[in-house]
Amino acid sequence: MTLTLIDSATATARILDAPSESLDDLVREMWQPMAGMYHFIPGGPDLAAVHRQSFGFDTDFDTDGPISQLREGLEALIAADAWRRVETALHNGIAALEASIPDLTVPDLTVLLVLGDPANRHFVDEVQGLSGFGGISGYISLTLWPTPRVLDRLEAIAVHELHHNVRYSPGGIVWDPTTVTVGEHVVSEGLADVFATELYGDAGYTHFVADETRTDDAVLAKVVSGLDVTGMQDFAAWVLGDATARMFGSTPVGLPTGAGYAAGARIVEAYRDATGRSAAEAVHVPASEILAIALPRLGLADPRTT
Structure with missing residues (x-):
């Protein structure tokens, strides 16, 4: 199987530096490798809307405060080596599943790690900076706000969604x-x-x-x-x-x-x-x-x- 982790760190930095008229198109570009996750929707959804509905960071940068907070959030994920850790955890999780079920077929996986929206109170307070989805075979999205607890749990968050993905893949x-x-x-x-x-x-x-x-x-x-x-x-x-x-x-x-x-x-x-x-x-x-x-x-x- 092939595991592809989208370089959303670079994509997010580009979005945060872009003029307002380009933001939604750049968000769509970041999400485009995940479009197959919505194969059941004729014509596919607006991926900028998917980003917002998934608690992804807000692209309405009217003041310096919100964008400064988003930059700090992105820097925290990068400093925590989040992308490498998620990738390593997924490989470890795949190995554990395959060792438990020798004839198991794990699908090729495309994975998107998204910086979450710190202004969304439900996302921050109720679900404490975590929204993940792995229920459609071949795709995992992780929307995170880098609290200490989220950063401590990156590996566990990733393999949780991996288990969902394998459960609902062909043969499951x-x-x-x-x-x-x-x-x-x-x-x-x-x-x-x-x-x-x-x-x-x-x-x-x-x-x-x-x-x-x-x-x-x-x-x-x-x-x-x-x-x-x-x-x-x-x-x-x-x-x-x-x-x-x-x-x-x-x-x-x-x-x-x-x-x-x-x-x-x-x-x-x-x-x-x-x-x-x-x-x-x-x-x-x-x-x-x-x-x-x-x-x-x-x-x-x-x-x-x-």
């Missing part, structure tokens, strides 16, 4: 938007987090999930009660929590930020304890199988069978 699990359940999404986040912990210890757990959320049995039970919900418009509430649901205009269900990640990790760890199978080995195991084994060990009824 099919994500059908019309039938996919909250259960699949929750299990996938749990698998990705636990996979990251298998490589990087506790840094593998997604950092915008509070410690108390991870251990709260009421949160776990609430998430489990929604495992059979279908309709992707409702997934934000069950997986990312009420704050994200409100931002996307969907209905809150009474869950804190990252509840689905916390529940997913507990479910996957219960499955691993019962079967001895690592998250790497379970990359293609159906959510139904994982839930059937894990939920009884957690003392919870499966809503799909009650």
Whole structure:
């Protein structure tokens, strides 16, 4: 397989130095290698809009303050050697997956690391400078604001998205938007987090999930009660929590930020304890199988069978 990490450091520096009338075109140019990720959209989306919707840095440079902050953010990522670290982590993650499943096919990967928008309060405060997407085979995008915690977790963030990508690549699990359940999404986040912990210890757990959320049995039970919900418009509430649901205009269900990640990790760890199978080995195991084994060990009824 081939791993291509886009040189978005150079591209971002060029954007920050460009005149205002060129900015959106330069953002589109930076994102262009990712266009295949949107093959299902006739004619493709406006990649400048994709950048904004992904919490990418704002290109409205009306004052010196915002652009100065963006320059500092870019410099922090460069100083942290972010691009090399992400690339190395992905190679390590691929090696771990291939060692666990010898006949595994890992797709060629194109990876874009984007400087996030420090003025977006949800991005900075609620998800703490992290937005990643790896659910479409062959592409991973990471939008980051370089807080100390994000910089500490760069490798874990990268391999989390890698696990998603391999899970939903040919030969793996099919994500059908019309039938996919909250259960699949929750299990996938749990698998990705636990996979990251298998490589990087506790840094593998997604950092915008509070410690108390991870251990709260009421949160776990609430998430489990929604495992059979279908309709992707409702997934934000069950997986990312009420704050994200409100931002996307969907209905809150009474869950804190990252509840689905916390529940997913507990479910996957219960499955691993019962079967001895690592998250790497379970990359293609159906959510139904994982839930059937894990939920009884957690003392919870499966809503799909009650």
